[in-house]
Amino acid sequence: MPQRLVARPLLRALNLLAAAMVTAVLVPRPAISQTGKSKAAPAKSYAVPRTPDGQPDMQGVWSNAVLTPLERPAELKDKEFFTQEEAAAYIKRTIEQGNKDRRDGSGTVDVDRAYNDFWWDRGTNIVKTLRTSLITDPPDGRLPALTPAAQKRAAQVKEARRLHPADGPEDRPLAERCLVLNSAGPPMSPSAYNNNYQVVQTAKTFVVWNEMIHDARVIPLDGRPHVPSSIRLWMGDSRGRWEGDTLVVDTTNFTGRTPFRGSGENLHLTERFTRMDAETLLYQYTVDDPESFTRPWSVAIPSVRTSGPILEYACNEGNYGMEGLLSAARFEEKKKSK
């Protein structure tokens, strides 16, 4: 992919210069749902392409790399959308913030920050709607409160980790073990890198192949019921159906070992995929988990077409970090026992 081998600083500079102008032209605000619950529809002038069997064709490689945060920054209060100027300033600041040679803060902060932004691939723009958060509902753009039960659960996990931080790999998060990575979902979330996914469709299945740890989620479209409730899966059990030109995917049967912002095993996740135009696949989801959240909440991410390809992510094969942190834990134990 030689066309992609352009130095990032150059891309950044172009982006910064163009941000205000581009967003001014490309904002399709009315087309994208304002609450995340209302139905999304492409502009009337756009004819959604079809697969040979007549489904809306969503195949291709899409990117979720976006600088818009999940939650609206508290400082923005009731500001739901940026103006063009504010958007350009926000993009500029966010990129610069990540890219600085920062050695400020405590040692803990510095170690966890690890290294500069050139190692990452977060994207260089915010959502085209200029919304200040990916969360579209509640209207304040913030996560609803966790229920007391969910808070207790989170505290128990934290305490278990404090008591047994790394007796063995099983004590570590699934992501560190290269088993499932949070951003791959479901639901999918923008992350620091590997933000790409490829859609492949057949008449009876919708496949989402995520670059983050190369999971391929094969979603049946044939109306079969969910697996029995006794069967639980880290990534849940997904079933898809067409509602007009939108693919709606219901996912249930989670394990509770892949909590999403505090969700539990009885999370009912509803995702919606809608072709908005040639370059945009709108990805929306609603988290419905009354055991964990005081109300449902919804997110909208306009995925942008990218040339790909999906790159390999052989995580376990090169996971020297696991060996390093287990070795660190043994060292700490020895030190304490002396």
Add this chain to the structure above:
Amino acid sequence: MRTKLAVVLAGAGMLLAAVPMWAHHAFAAEFDEKRPLKLQGVVTKWELVNPHSWIHLDVKGPDGKVTQWMIEGGSPNSLFRNGFTKESLPQGTEIIVEGYRAKDGADRAVGANLTYAKDGKRLFMGGSAPGAGGDGK
């Protein structure tokens, strides 16, 4: 330009909440915040493996003894998308690493800042890396 932007940022204030760092693992579990270090050495190998790349570095001590260090970096997937390849950091390049040493005392570290020894420029930035295709290349 960086200095100028830094000044703008200092005044920008409210939106400067830290960019949420998501990494594959908790660095603090592997590296020791109480053992910051600065190393100067010669690159012998760059392992472009996921989930993190590793730079191998020969570091000569004051007694002339050479120690082989490994420096943890980011995923090759993002580096490749940003225009960097294996040729961007050839063997023999002399670099300076500021970072933190492994908790178990091994000759491994995470690299917070990486610069070229010859001119102090940041690694991979501003077209200074061979093959990066950036400014002036």
